[in-house]
Amino acid sequence: MAYGALVSLAQTVDQILNHDNYSLSHHQRQQITAIHEYVFFLQAFLEHFPDKANNNNNKSLEGQIRYIANQAENTIEYFMWEQRRLLCGIVTSCGGRRPSEEKSVHHYSRLASDLDKLTEKIDSIAQEAMNVKNKYFVIKEIGTVDSSSRLAQSTPKKDVVTERICGESSKLQVIPIVGMGGIGKTTLATNAYQDPLVIENFMIRAWVTVSQDYSPQKVVSSLVDSMKELINTERYRGESDEEKVYKCLKGMKYLIVMDDVWSTEAWDDVRMIFPDENNGSRVVLTTRLLDVAAYVDSSSLLHEMQLMNADQSWDLLRHRVFEQGPLCPLELEGIGKEIAGSCRGLPLAIVVIAGLLSTVSKTRASWEKIAGNVKSAINATKHGQLEKIMSLSYTHLPHHLRPCFLYMGAFPEDQEIHVQKLIRLWVGEGFLKYPNGSKTVEEAAEEYLEDLVKRSLVLVSKRKFNGKIKSCRLHDLMRELCIRKSQQERFLRHAMVKNQRRVCIDQSNLSFLENIYGSTTRTILCLMHSEISSLGCLRHFRFLRVLDLVFAYNHRRMFDSEEVASLPPQVFELFHLRYLAFSYAVEIPRAVSNLQNLQTLIIYLGTKFRYRPSTVRLPSEIWRMPQLRHLICFNFDQLPDPHQESEITRALLNLQTLSRVRNLKCTETIMKMIPNVKKLGIFYSEDKYKQEYHLENLVHLQNLVNLKLTVRANLSFPNKSLNFPQTLKKLSLSGESLPWQSTMMSIGSLPNLQVLKLRNYCGYAWKTSDGGFPELEFLLIESSDLRHWITESDHFPSLKWLLLRHCEHLREIPDAIGEIPTLQLIEVKGGSASLFESAKGIQEEQQSWGNEALQVRCIEFRSQFQSFQFK
Incomplete structure (x- = not known):
């Protein structure tokens, strides 16, 4: 790489x-x-x-x-x-x-x-x-157009695309079909192209396969060949191919399919030869790239293809195997559905494996052999056509995206990949250039990931409310491609071999590390639960940059609550470490400051695989780590007071994330030592000594975007209110002892707040006022004592989602909430019957005014042991 x-x-x-x-x-x-x-x-x-x-x-x-x-x-x-x-x-x-x-x-x-x-x-x-x-x-080499026949794929429903092709609009429309390799874009376009209704509607139909190595001349030449029966050779003698196509199409109602387009330039180079005669002509374009699909016609809705569900997968497999013969025997249905499910909804994979099943005897024993290793069977058939098709997406990747994509193959199969972790690993590996200007390297990494999604290489599992990706995953076959390419390019191995640069460990016991010498190894990822007895072997890996041992555990310490665990000294000799994550230490020694290049420090505690949760203790030397960007511990006790004035001047100027800190004293000095924190999570437990935590000083964090504040103690608030920095976009508050009315007035004035979550935190009454919550889009109120809510529609001018969970004392939602023009969803989970009726009443009233966009979801919990019921 x-x-x-x-x-x-x-x-x-x-x-x-x-x-x-x-x-x-x-x-x-x-x-x-x-x-x-x-x-x-x-x-x-x-x-x-x-x-x-x-x-x-x-x-x-x-x-x-x-x-x-x-x-x-x-x-x-x-x-x-x-x-x-x-x-x-x-x-x-x-x-x-x-x-x-x-x-x-x-x-x-x-x-x-x-x-x-x-x-x-x-x-x-x-x-x-x-x-x-x-x-x-x-x-000046010129690539050729691949006009060879495509592998038969699935037979998806063509109705939607056909309807758009034959729609009433007279304007020339471009209909983009987008999706990952092998999902059936070409087949969908083919089925629509050959539909009798389409044939009847268009005077001219032409098909051109553009492919990755295209040239404008080849594309236009292919169009000429496709329409050669319509082009009068004598009439167009001496004219260019572009002129021939344009004049042939002019005045005619035509359908052009441009299959497998890889760049916006490919469209720009030919768009002018398609005349718009306001006669209902259409251009269908298939691509793997979302950017290309969105570019060709900003006024047209793109058709984004999705993976098949289990029933659709089985229907396709059964149809392909038994289309020429008898129905599928009952004894094969179970194993057949298992095989179809192993293709993870990818039509091309299903078609390929169906072709293999068609060649073997229709017995359970034969099918079970194939089911045992479906992926190998798929890759072995059709001369590796599936792999070739999927590899095109990788080959087309810009160089800066290739290591980021291949790195995702390190994560276990079917695992949702948390984006924050993925990005921190990318940064620790050094895959990203540090951008100029105000953009952070993490923000640049988010753009890289979005680009991979747009190229249909990565699937989005969850998105945050603001549209950013929360978690993602790879299709199984795409992950196999990652692993093969990684091994071919010596980028990452899934086994520990001497002097590999990056190693992903998927063994249950890590004792073999003791016998490996890794003088050039930069990365050790342990992404599955593995037992480790000692880390003394790390002296052999002195150039490590990334060490992720979150899933490694010490069996002896799992149930030993008396022992105070600590990392061995070898860890703190790893001067080049940028990313360190582990889960079996609660006391961090002073030598941690030797890790001058460390950017991310993550300590997990308290899962069922490890001993009971405790509190992580950090030394004051933590202030001597200038490169630290993310400090996440579950839980760690305060931030240590700096011992020397020199430590104050050092500060953690690069720190962006400080999460799960317990009983943080928000003195003005401490706040000035972490001035660039963007995400902060604080937890206040029982306070026996009635200490002063100075939460009013949070206002000094002028770059804070995300704050989660949990209070399980009776804290004293001299000012009877909390003030927050104006930069906040997301705020989560939990705790009955927090002052209510004055704090909500302060929150309402925040100009950039988009998400507000209130858990176990609400007064008996809430009366909002004009000018509050100008940008708030998401409001969650959960397990509160709120009884009376008085508001107007213009008090929440931007609200889109309202979620009320377990608000047992609230009898109704203010009618004015339904009048908010931006509101899209009201969800009520748990609570009184009158609250449910109130929500449904709002929906009915809005429907009577023609507002069909507002959704209302009511989820009633009948008892502690019964599942919810949707109304």
């Missing part, structure tokens, strides 16, 4: 050139600066230079770039690690201390020699890249 290796190397070089802790001679700085310049050239080469230029004579060029980038990073990181030991005298696991001065001199001279060799190699590769680039622009 050459591009990802270059981005990572660029970050490492930036760090050593711009960090005061590293002592470089003038010559060394020149050497590393030269490497930096080569990196930028090679990045630009890969970004703007198409893969097809890398012909058979130089296929290895990208592999050479990846190799030399990794070698350069190994050399520089080794120097950083050694110099850290020289300057700080870190005690090693073997008991050694600061090396001698002679060794230091030897270390510096060796670095200079290694850098000279690296610079020569990189210069040679850069020259080769330049030669390839020059050769390409002289030859």
Whole structure:
């Protein structure tokens, strides 16, 4: 993965050139600066230079770039690690201390020699890249259109597309069909194209397959061939193909299908040859890319294809296997449904496996053999056509997205991938360039993920209320593609092999790590529950960047509540760590400050796989970790008071997430030491000493966007109210002791608040006023004592969703709520019968006024042990 290796190397070089802790001679700085310049050239080469230029004579060029980038990073990181030991005298696991001065001199001279060799190699590769680039622009290769027959896919319903094709609108319309590879876009377009009603409605029909390697000339030429019976050769003699197509279509009602479009340029290059005569002509366009589908006609609704459900999958499989013969025997239905379900709703996979089932005997034993390994069976059939089709999406990916996509193959099959974790891992790996301007690297990563979704490579599992992706997943076959490509490109392995750069562990016992030496290993991911007895072996992996051991547990400590667990000292020798996540330590030593590059620290406690929950204790040295961006512990006790004035000046200026901190003292000093926090979660438990927590100082966090405040103690509030920063967009409050009316007045004035969640927190009455909650779109009230709610429709001018859960004392929803023009949903879960009637009454009243858009959902819990009932 050459591009990802270059981005990572660029970050490492930036760090050593711009960090005061590293002592470089003038010559060394020149050497590393030269490497930096080569990196930028090679990045630009890969970004703007198409893969097809890398012909058979130089296929290895990208592999050479990846190799030399990794070698350069190994050399520089080794120097950083050694110099850290020289300057700080870190005690090693073997008991050694600061090396001698002679060794230091030897270390510096060796670095200079290694850098000279690296610079020569990189210069040679850069020259080769330049030669390839020059050769390409002289030859100017033109790709060909793939007009070969497509693999028969599914037979989805064509009614929706056919209706749009034959619709009444006289204006020329473009109908985009979008979806992942193998989902049936081409088949859907084919069925509509061949529909008798469509044939009858259009005077001219033409089909062109564009494909990935397209050229405008080839596309237009294919259209000419498709319409050759209609084009008078003598009449159009001497005219260009574009003119022939335009004049042939002019005045005619036509249907053009452009299949497998991969870029907006492919549409821009031909759109002008399609005349709009206001006669109901249509262009159908199929693509895997959402951006392309949205671009071709902003006024037209795109048709986004979805995966099949279980019943649809079985119906398709049964139809394909038994279409020419008898009905499916009853004894095969169960195993047949299992096979269909294993295809995870992808029509092409179902069609391929149906073709295999058609060739074997119709017995349960034969089908059970295939069911045992459906994926292998699919990939083995049709000469790997399924893999080839799905691989096209990967081949078309820009270089900067490839490592991000392949990395997702590390997660277990069928697992929902939490986006926040995925993004933090991407950042820790160094896959992303740090953007210019106000955008954070995490925001850039969110855009990367959205791009992968738009390209139909990643499926969205859940979205947040604001539309951002909360969790995602890979189709099983797409995950298999990730794993194959990762192994081919030596990007990530699912087994621990010596000197692999990234390793994803899927074994139940991690003892084998003791026998592995990983001098070049940068990542160890343990994403399934595995037992580990010791982490002493980590001394073999001193260049680790990412260490995720959240699912690793120590069996001896699972039930031992007396022992105070702590991480072994080897962890704090991993100077290059950027991402550290674990789940079996509650006391973090002072040596944590050795991890000067750490960006994410996550400590999980209290699941059924580990000992009972406790409180994580952080040392004051946590303030000496300037790169820390995300600090998440379940739970940790306060933030330690800084011992020295120098620690105050250091501060955690890069910290964005501070989650699950218990009894945080929000002094003005502490708030100024975390000035850029965007997401903050605070939990206040029983307070025996009636301490002052100074929550009024939250207002000093001028970058805070998301605040979750939980209070299970009788806190004292001298000011009788809480004030929040104006930047807040999401606020969650829970706790009966929080002051009600004054706090709600403060919340109502927040100009940017979009989401408000109130749990176990409401007074007996709530009276809102004009000008409040100007941007609030989502309101949840749960388990409250609210009895009377007095409001007007213009008090919540932007409200879209109202959720009331277990509000046992609230008898009715104010009628004015139903008059809010933006309101889309009222959901009532639990509560009194009169509350349900009130919600349904609002819906009926709105329907009587012609408002059919408002949805009302009422979920009644009959008892603690019975499931809910939808009304």
